[in-house]
Every structure is written in structure tokens, then in C-alpha cells.
Amino acid sequence: MTNNNSAGLLAGKVVLITGASRGIGEAAARLFAEEGASVVLAARGTDALDAVVGEIRAGGGTADAISVDLGDRDSVRAAVARVEELHGRLDGAFNNGATIQQPGPIDQTSDEDVDRQFEVNFRGHWTAMTAEAALMRRSGGGAIVNTSSIGSRRANPVLPAYGAMKRALNSITESAAVTWAPEGIRVNGITPGGTATAMIDAWEAATPGIVEQLAKSVPMGRMAEPREVAEVAAWLLSDRASMVTGAIVPVDGGAGA
Structure with a gap:
């Protein structure tokens, strides 16, 4: 890995990545560093981040690991x-951290699952966005x-609470984009489909056969690799997407078409 890329897509930018210990977030950490960003990797525990940080630094990049619990507003603001x-x-933020619910229909979803989905997948992002924007506006904007x-984007009968909070996240993404555009802060979202991550592995363990089912539902015939999703985030965070804000971009191989 070579990270000292002064001509990369994110050259000179400071980028925070939540949920950076695995999956899409880990792929984003490596990619953003390759593209010249100074990355700050955040997850609940920093042990899983140390190897990634060490690899980026060994390649000449700048990386740090910090702890964050997206279910704790004070922890998010402290990060x-x-x-x-x-x-x-702060020039860019990739709010990628999330938690999955226990799969099951809406009438079998526990109050505890709903509360946890709200705390992490909705309120955690709300808190992060407002704190990130406050820091960004001090230096003239960001993404x-x-x-x-x-x-x-559609009915989600197997993960109803998860789907509901993610739909709410789309709404506040669009609202923040309109609110903060005059301050030079762009806000966009991505909607990955099936992606080969540990979260999908956990879903497969709870619902055997779901991986095969997801792959068959994708016109391209396969699930995404984490780096493929991270590539879209990198572009949206870059100056090449300077006129893009309020977009919710599918990264699903045509599954949502």
C-alpha cells in the first residue's frame, strides 16, 4: 500500500470514518488513505483498528484510531x-457505522431492538452530522x-426496524443537504445492496440461504465487495462531486432498479 499520494482524489483532506473496523468502513479507510487523505478511524473498540492504522502509516500515510459508541451522544461528540x-x-466524514437487528417480522421485533436501531442507525448519525458540520464550517465547508x-428504499419485512431507521436517515441526509448548502457543506447518502461483509455473515447465520437469495436478486449476479461501495463514497467526498448534494446513490448492482 502506498498512501503518500499528493495527487489522489482526497489529497490533503482530513476524513473521519465511523464503523471503520471492518467491512465497508475498513475498505474505505484503506482506499481514502491511498487517495491521499489523512484518515481518522472510529469504532467502539480501537483494537481492531490498530492493524489498519499501522498498515496505512507503514505506507507513508496519516491515520489515527479513536473510540466511538454511536449509541452514546457524548461519545459521538467527543470523537x-x-x-x-x-x-x-474536518474536511470529510463517512458516517458508516451501524448495527443490525435480529431478523424477523415487524410483530416479532422487540422494543429493545427498535430502541437500539433508533439510537445507533438514526440518532447516532444525527448527532455525528451536526457535530461534523459544526467543525467543518469553521474552515469553510466540507462533505x-x-x-x-x-x-x-422499499418494504423491508425481514429487517423492519433497520429499514425504517435507514429510511429516516435518507430524510435527514436530504434535509441537512438543503440546510447546509449555503455554508459549503455537501451531504449525500449511499444505499448499498448485498455486500460481502461480516454483517451479512451474521444475517446468513440467523437466516441460512440469505446470501444466495441476495446474490440472485442482483442483476449483475453477485454481491458487492466492500471496496466497490467505498469507491462511491470517496467520489462523493471529493471535489469532483462539487455540485452533488442531497443525493441518495444506489450501490446495488441494479437490485433496486
Whole structure:
């Protein structure tokens, strides 16, 4: 890995990535560093981030690991404050962290699952976005990308609480885009379909056969690799997407078409 890319897509930018310990977030950490960003990787525990940070630094890049619990508003705000301590500014944020619910129909979804989905997948992003925007506007703007889900675009009978909170995330993504556009802060979302991550592995364990079912539902005939999703986020965070805000971009191989 070579990270000292002064001509990369994200060259010179400071980017925060939540949910960076695995899956799409881990892929984004490596990709954004390759594209020249100074990355701050956040997850509930930093142990899983240390290897990624070490690899990026060994390649000449700049990376740090910080702890964040998206279900705890104070923890989210402290994480953004730590970015300011490290770099003095924030140019981009990839709000990718999430939690999955226990699969099952709406009338079998527990109150505890609904509450956890709200705390992490909706309120956690709300808190992160407002804190990130406050830091970004001090240096003239920035870009935010939120990871939603293909399940936010249609009925989601197997993951109803998850789908509901992701649909709500789409709404606040669009609202924030309109609200903060005059301040030079762009806000977009991505809606991945089936992606080969540990979250999908957990779903397969709970619902055997779901991976095969998901792959068959994709016109391209396969699930996405995490890096393929991260590539879209990288572009949206870059100056090449300077006129794109309020977009919810599908990254699903045509499954939502």
C-alpha cells in the first residue's frame, strides 16, 4: 500500500470514518488513505483498528484510531472533538457505522431492538452530522456521506426496524443537504445492496440461504465487495462531486432498479 499520494482524489483532506473496523468502513479507510487523505478511524473498540492504522502509516500515510459508541451522544461528540485535536479541522466524514437487528417480522421485533436501531442507525448519525458540520464550517465547508441501505428504499419485512431507521436517515441526509448548502457543506447518502461483509455473515447465520437469495436478486449476479461501495463514497467526498448534494446513490448492482 502506498498512501503518500499528493495527487489522489482526497489529497490533503482530513476524513473521519465511523464503523471503520471492518467491512465497508475498513475498505474505505484503506482506499481514502491511498487517495491521499489523512484518515481518522472510529469504532467502539480501537483494537481492531490498530492493524489498519499501522498498515496505512507503514505506507507513508496519516491515520489515527479513536473510540466511538454511536449509541452514546457524548461519545459521538467527543470523537469529533478528538478529530479537531488531531488535525484542527474536518474536511470529510463517512458516517458508516451501524448495527443490525435480529431478523424477523415487524410483530416479532422487540422494543429493545427498535430502541437500539433508533439510537445507533438514526440518532447516532444525527448527532455525528451536526457535530461534523459544526467543525467543518469553521474552515469553510466540507462533505458528509451517510451509509444507508437498499432496504430503506422499499418494504423491508425481514429487517423492519433497520429499514425504517435507514429510511429516516435518507430524510435527514436530504434535509441537512438543503440546510447546509449555503455554508459549503455537501451531504449525500449511499444505499448499498448485498455486500460481502461480516454483517451479512451474521444475517446468513440467523437466516441460512440469505446470501444466495441476495446474490440472485442482483442483476449483475453477485454481491458487492466492500471496496466497490467505498469507491462511491470517496467520489462523493471529493471535489469532483462539487455540485452533488442531497443525493441518495444506489450501490446495488441494479437490485433496486
